[in-house]
Structures are given as C-alpha cells and as structure tokens.
Amino acid sequence: MDKSILIIGACGQIGTELTLKLRENLGKNAVIASDISEGSEELMQSGPFEFINALDYNQIAAVIDKYAINEVYLMAAMLSATGEKFPAKAWELNMNSLFNVLNLAKEGKIKKVFWPSSIAVFGPTTPKENTPQQTVMAPTTVYGISKLAGERWCEYYFNKFGVDVRSVRYPGIISWKTSPGGGTTDYAIEIYHKALQDGNYDSFLNKDTKLPMMYMDDAIDATLKIMNAPAEQVKIRSSYNLAAISFTPKEIADEIKNFIPKFDISYHSDFRQSIADSWPSSIDDSQARKDWGWKHQFDLEKISDSMLKNLQIKYDAL
C-alpha cells in the first residue's frame, strides 16, 4: 500500500519542515498539509493543502476519506508559555486533537499515528541531569500535564486497541524557516535573529539555565526514523526520550560571539524562567538510540553556523 500522509498543524515550526521533507521523500501528492490558517509561501506552493481544525473530528475524517490517508502526523499544539496564559484552551486543544486522531486509528480509518510529546512531561522533582526514560514525572505546566496525559493515552490505545502510535519527547527545537509559537525554549531561536538584526539580545532566561535542545534537521530525522522503524523495534508506546545537546543562554551567546564578535547579551528573566527551572537540563535517550538507531548530527557550533547563514540569506532577500 502506498503511503498517503496527512499532517495536522502543518504550518507550525515543526509541521512546515516535516511536510517539506516528506514531500521531498515521497512526492508532493502523497503528503496533505492541513492547518487552521495558511502557512508560508514555500509550504503552500509545495503540494495539496486543506483547512482543518484539529478539534473537529468530522473535518479530519473527511480529509482522510478524500485522500485515502493511512498515516497522520498530529503537530497542532499549544506550547508551554502560551499554555500558561490560556490553560483551558491548551488542555482542550492538546487533548481533544489527540483523541480525534487516536479514535480515527482505533476505528481503522488510519494505520499509523505520530504524536509529539516533550521534555515538558518532566517536573521539578525529576532528576535534572541525564533524565532517564522511566523516572518521576510530575509536570507543573498545563502543557506538560497535557503531554503526560497524552502519553498515557497513546500507550493505552496501543495496548487496548492495537493503535500503531509513535512518539518522541522533543527538546527545544532550533530552526530558521518558520518561527516557533509560544514555547519556553524559543529564546534559542530569537537570539540568532537579534544577533543579526541588532547585535544584542535580552534573554528572558537567566544565563545559567541549561536546557536540552536540538536542530530541526535532527528533529525531522528522528521523527521519520521512528515512523519508518519496523513496529517491533518501537518498544515504547508512550513516548521516547530524545536528545542532542544541552546549553545555557551564556553558552549559546559565547558561541554566537565566535561568528559575531561584537554580539552582546543581557538577562532579564520573566515568567518563563520558572517553567525552564522545572525542566531537565539533559536527557538520557539511550533507549531511542538502541531501539531504532537514533543519532544526532548537529552540535552547537554546527547549529550556529547554519542558523546565522540561513537567517542572513533570509534577511538579505527581504
């Protein structure tokens, strides 16, 4: 059976690049992008697009029917910082969109589901360094609570109904194509924009706040690796720990100074500091590496080089 894929939330930071990569790999008509509003010109022109509200089961079912979809990537979500401003909305979006897709799979309308979890499933009582796959999980953000609940439901649907659902706990994802929306790790993207535009950045996290991070290319690679792995290799059906590198605002600023010597950083933490303080500093992802061959490629130097080059090209074209 040929693959026919639906991406829900295709216009967001990860959805955009996931859609473009899948279209490059499988052909543009094999990948249907969908979201509540239109995305970048590059995304909109790269293949078919449908308007879908992830909370509307019937809308999703109609598109699945129309294109004979067999795999869904559910990328729509409200992230940690915005989630604290709109707790009820975050809970509704993050949970009910997942139920819609899990139920469609349970009813046999689709064969495979990808749903992203996050390092936000961990909380202040979790071991901070090298956080294990199985450990204390007591998140203190609405986003984290919704992701932890979602993980439990994914495993439940796999065990009870045989739903082939696969998931990774993304760290902060760094990218230049599409802006992130409302996360705590967003500073690690803003800093590159500001370095090029203004030569300085006022960080909303303290200088020593170390968080797990990953370049977009690695995140897409992990996503496709777990989705393409034989089912028996995907041994965890809640969500896999996933890691690449960890750094602090001071460390990323020092790296940027290697490219832009006059770059300057200041620190004025806001409400996002307590979210960051509740998360791990580094993650043990050995299970993902063992089960389906996960391996990251980008360190901080490579990320900085790629971010600054690509953003400069983008700004020059404006």
Ligand code: AKB
């Ligand atoms: C956020 O900061 O909310 C996200 C995440 C770590 O899941 N980037």
